[in-house]
Amino acid sequence: MILNKFGKQEAEGRGFREVLAGAVAEGIPVLVGLNALNKAAFETFAAGLPTECPPTLEALTQ
Known part of the structure; x- marks a missing residue:
């Protein structure tokens, strides 16, 4: 699964958080994708x- 970014919505507990957690599970x-603003x-x-x-490319394909 590729998610463009873990952004403001996800950082605040909304957005695609549950989708991400479900995929990992x-x-x-x-x-x-992640920027410094939402890293913590x-x-x-x-x-x-x-x-x-x-x-x-090498890292992404592994």
């Missing part, structure tokens, strides 16, 4: 599960 790989909220939401992916 089902074992679906998830790629999420994302880290709290993700509870240590994510791995940062460099913006390279």
